[in-house]
Amino acid sequence: MNWSDVGSFLKQNQKGVAGLVGSLLTGNVVGAVSAGASMVAQATGTTDPDQALATLQSDPNALVRLEEIAAAREAEVNRHLESVMALELQDKQRSHSETQQTIRNGDNAEGGVKYVRPSHATLSLFAGIYYGLFTDTPDLLILSAFLTLPFTYAGLREIGKRNVLAFQSKK
Structure with a gap:
Protein backbone atom coordinates (compact mmCIF):
# COMPACT_ATOMS: atom_id res chain seq x y z
CA MET A 1 0.00 0.00 0.00
CA ALA A 86 -1.10 23.72 -13.04
CA LEU A 87 1.13 20.76 -13.86
CA GLU A 88 -1.84 18.69 -15.05
CA LEU A 89 -2.98 21.55 -17.29
CA GLN A 90 0.51 21.98 -18.73
CA ASP A 91 0.67 18.25 -19.44
CA LYS A 92 -2.67 18.30 -21.25
CA GLN A 93 -1.65 21.37 -23.25
CA ARG A 94 1.65 19.75 -24.26
CA SER A 95 -0.14 16.56 -25.25
CA HIS A 96 -2.65 18.45 -27.37
CA SER A 97 0.08 20.54 -28.99
CA GLU A 98 2.12 17.42 -29.80
CA THR A 99 -0.92 15.71 -31.32
CA GLN A 100 -1.68 18.73 -33.49
CA GLN A 101 1.96 18.99 -34.59
CA THR A 102 2.00 15.31 -35.55
CA ILE A 103 -1.17 15.76 -37.59
CA ARG A 104 0.24 18.86 -39.32
CA ASN A 105 3.49 17.04 -40.11
CA GLY A 106 1.54 14.20 -41.72
CA ASP A 107 -0.63 16.60 -43.71
CA ASN A 108 2.42 18.52 -44.96
CA ALA A 109 4.52 15.42 -45.75
CA GLU A 110 5.92 14.79 -49.22
CA GLY A 111 4.79 11.97 -51.46
CA GLY A 112 2.21 9.37 -50.57
CA VAL A 113 2.62 9.73 -46.81
CA LYS A 114 0.20 12.66 -46.71
CA TYR A 115 -2.58 10.45 -48.12
CA VAL A 116 -2.29 7.58 -45.63
CA ARG A 117 -4.56 8.95 -42.86
CA PRO A 118 -7.30 10.24 -45.16
CA SER A 119 -7.23 6.99 -47.15
CA HIS A 120 -7.51 4.85 -44.02
CA ALA A 121 -10.36 7.01 -42.72
CA THR A 122 -12.23 6.86 -46.04
CA LEU A 123 -11.84 3.10 -46.39
CA SER A 124 -12.93 2.58 -42.81
CA LEU A 125 -15.97 4.79 -43.38
CA PHE A 126 -16.98 2.77 -46.45
CA ALA A 127 -16.48 -0.48 -44.53
CA GLY A 128 -18.65 0.84 -41.67
CA ILE A 129 -21.42 1.94 -44.04
CA TYR A 130 -21.31 -1.36 -45.89
CA TYR A 131 -21.33 -3.35 -42.62
CA GLY A 132 -24.18 -1.27 -41.19
CA LEU A 133 -26.37 -1.51 -44.29
CA PHE A 134 -25.74 -5.06 -45.48
CA THR A 135 -25.59 -6.99 -42.21
CA ASP A 136 -28.83 -8.37 -40.76
CA THR A 137 -27.96 -7.51 -37.16
CA PRO A 138 -24.85 -5.31 -37.07
CA ASP A 139 -22.87 -5.47 -33.87
CA LEU A 140 -22.50 -1.97 -32.40
CA LEU A 141 -18.96 -2.69 -31.21
CA ILE A 142 -17.78 -3.71 -34.67
CA LEU A 143 -19.59 -0.79 -36.30
CA SER A 144 -18.02 1.66 -33.87
CA ALA A 145 -14.59 0.11 -34.57
CA PHE A 146 -15.10 0.78 -38.29
CA LEU A 147 -16.22 4.36 -37.65
CA THR A 148 -13.48 5.28 -35.16
CA LEU A 149 -10.92 6.26 -37.81
CA PRO A 150 -13.21 8.52 -39.86
CA PHE A 151 -14.61 10.22 -36.75
CA THR A 152 -11.10 10.72 -35.40
CA TYR A 153 -9.89 12.11 -38.70
CA ALA A 154 -12.89 14.46 -38.76
CA GLY A 155 -11.81 15.90 -35.41
CA LEU A 156 -14.18 14.13 -33.05
CA ARG A 157 -11.28 12.79 -31.00
CA GLU A 158 -11.51 15.93 -28.86
CA ILE A 159 -15.12 15.14 -27.92
CA GLY A 160 -14.04 11.70 -26.75
CA LYS A 161 -11.23 13.17 -24.65
CA ARG A 162 -13.65 15.55 -22.95
CA ASN A 163 -16.04 12.69 -22.16
CA VAL A 164 -13.24 10.54 -20.75
CA LEU A 165 -11.96 13.43 -18.61
CA ALA A 166 -15.48 14.16 -17.35
CA PHE A 167 -15.98 10.47 -16.51
CA GLN A 168 -12.65 10.30 -14.66
CA SER A 169 -13.39 13.41 -12.64
CA LYS A 170 -16.67 11.87 -11.42
CA LYS A 171 -14.83 8.86 -9.95
Missing part, protein backbone atom coordinates in the same frame (compact mmCIF):
# COMPACT_ATOMS: atom_id res chain seq x y z
CA ASN A 2 1.11 3.60 -0.53
CA TRP A 3 0.00 7.15 0.28
CA SER A 4 -2.28 7.36 -2.76
CA ASP A 5 -4.46 4.64 -1.17
CA VAL A 6 -4.77 6.79 1.96
CA GLY A 7 -5.58 9.76 -0.29
CA SER A 8 -8.28 7.81 -2.12
CA PHE A 9 -9.89 6.90 1.21
CA LEU A 10 -9.86 10.53 2.33
CA LYS A 11 -11.24 11.83 -0.96
CA GLN A 12 -14.09 9.32 -0.90
CA ASN A 13 -15.01 9.60 2.77
CA GLN A 14 -14.19 13.14 3.85
CA LYS A 15 -15.47 16.53 2.90
CA GLY A 16 -13.69 19.82 3.54
CA VAL A 17 -10.00 20.24 4.12
CA ALA A 18 -9.35 16.56 4.93
CA GLY A 19 -10.72 15.68 1.48
CA LEU A 20 -8.26 18.17 -0.01
CA VAL A 21 -5.44 16.39 1.81
CA GLY A 22 -6.61 13.26 0.01
CA SER A 23 -6.22 15.14 -3.29
CA LEU A 24 -2.65 15.99 -2.35
CA LEU A 25 -1.86 12.35 -1.64
CA THR A 26 -3.26 11.12 -4.95
CA GLY A 27 -1.40 13.73 -7.02
CA ASN A 28 1.93 13.31 -8.74
CA VAL A 29 3.77 16.33 -7.32
CA VAL A 30 6.32 15.15 -4.79
CA GLY A 31 6.04 18.24 -2.61
CA ALA A 32 2.24 17.95 -2.46
CA VAL A 33 2.34 14.25 -1.57
CA SER A 34 4.95 14.95 1.09
CA ALA A 35 2.84 17.72 2.61
CA GLY A 36 -0.23 15.48 2.68
CA ALA A 37 1.71 12.56 4.13
CA SER A 38 3.14 14.85 6.78
CA MET A 39 -0.32 15.97 7.87
CA VAL A 40 -1.66 12.41 7.95
CA ALA A 41 1.39 11.22 9.88
CA GLN A 42 0.94 14.01 12.39
CA ALA A 43 -2.73 13.13 12.85
CA THR A 44 -2.25 9.36 13.09
CA GLY A 45 1.14 9.19 14.79
CA THR A 46 2.69 6.96 12.12
CA THR A 47 4.59 7.41 8.86
CA ASP A 48 3.54 3.99 7.55
CA PRO A 49 0.71 4.35 4.99
CA ASP A 50 -0.83 0.99 6.00
CA GLN A 51 -1.00 1.91 9.68
CA ALA A 52 -2.16 5.45 8.89
CA LEU A 53 -5.05 4.17 6.77
CA ALA A 54 -6.04 1.65 9.45
CA THR A 55 -5.98 4.40 12.08
CA LEU A 56 -8.04 6.77 9.93
CA GLN A 57 -10.61 4.04 9.25
CA SER A 58 -10.95 2.95 12.87
CA ASP A 59 -10.37 6.09 14.93
CA PRO A 60 -12.75 9.03 14.32
CA ASN A 61 -10.52 11.20 16.53
CA ALA A 62 -7.68 10.79 14.03
CA LEU A 63 -9.92 12.22 11.32
CA VAL A 64 -10.82 15.15 13.56
CA ARG A 65 -7.11 15.78 14.25
CA LEU A 66 -6.38 15.62 10.52
CA GLU A 67 -9.16 18.11 9.83
CA GLU A 68 -7.72 20.48 12.46
CA ILE A 69 -4.16 20.13 11.14
CA ALA A 70 -5.26 20.62 7.55
CA ALA A 71 -7.38 23.66 8.48
CA ALA A 72 -4.37 25.21 10.21
CA ARG A 73 -2.29 24.59 7.08
CA GLU A 74 -5.06 25.39 4.58
CA ALA A 75 -3.02 27.99 2.68
CA GLU A 76 -0.25 25.43 2.16
CA VAL A 77 -2.78 22.81 1.04
CA ASN A 78 -4.31 25.22 -1.47
CA ARG A 79 -0.88 26.23 -2.79
CA HIS A 80 0.04 22.57 -3.36
CA LEU A 81 -3.29 21.85 -5.04
CA GLU A 82 -2.75 24.81 -7.36
CA SER A 83 0.65 23.46 -8.34
CA VAL A 84 -0.83 20.01 -9.02
CA MET A 85 -3.57 21.49 -11.17
